Amino acid sequence: METIREQLVSRPFTKSDRTKQYLITILSFVLGLAVLLLMINIFTSVYFLVGLVLGILLAVGIIYLGYYLIGRLNVEYEYCVAGTNISVDKIIDRKKRKSLCSFDLRDATGFYHSRKDQGDAVAYSVEGDEGDVYTIEFSDPQNGKIYLYFTPDEKTLQMISVYLPRLS
Numbered sequence: 001m002e003t004i005r006e007q008l009v010s011r012p013f014t015k016s017d018r019t020k021q022y023l024i025t026i027l028s029f030v031l032g033l034a035v036l037l038l039m040i041n042i043f044t045s046v047y048f049l050v051g052l053v054l055g056i057l058l059a060v061g062i063i064y065l066g067y068y069l070i071g072r073l074n075v076e077y078e079y080c081v082a083g084t085n086i087s088v089d090k091i092i093d094r095k096k097r098k099s100l101c102s103f104d105l106r107d108a109t110g111f112y113h114s115r116k117d118q119g120d121a122v123a124y125s126v127e128g129d130e131g132d133v134y135t136i137e138f139s140d141p142q143n144g145k146i147y148l149y150f151t152p153d154e155k156t157l158q159m160i161s162v163y164l165p166r167l168s
Helices: 015-042 048-071 154-161
Strands: 004-010 075-082 085-092 096-104 110-112 122-126 134-140 144-150
Touching: 004 154, 015 048, 075 154, 085 122, 096 122, 096 134
Parallel strands: 122 144
Antiparallel strands: 004 075, 075 085, 085 096, 110 134, 134 144
């Protein structure tokens, strides 16, 4: 019987993310208001109502675009261990899912209890804000050497340690 374990971790919200959130909010409201006033100013005479409606629609569209961009800052990662396979998905704003990598744990070439210097290899940093960082090193036919930095909980660590006994 195959065991399956899924773990969901949230990417830490950094100062950079907070700054982006504030800038997007301010810019979307200012730009929306500017477009509304511009449309009213352009259509001041006979077509005032057309300018008002068009300006409101464009302003709402710009504000919605800001809301959409802020939502893209909300990122979570899901580790799914099924038997000897592990897959990592990136979940954006709890709506969109993108598979980052998937491989067989028996094909891994290294397992480390820290971040390992990657050099010029591909690295997936899918760390949460809680727990220790572990690194799994594996090879992919398309991308070459890949490092996966992640923060498994105790149950996930126990499941993958069976197939990755070399902890350094």
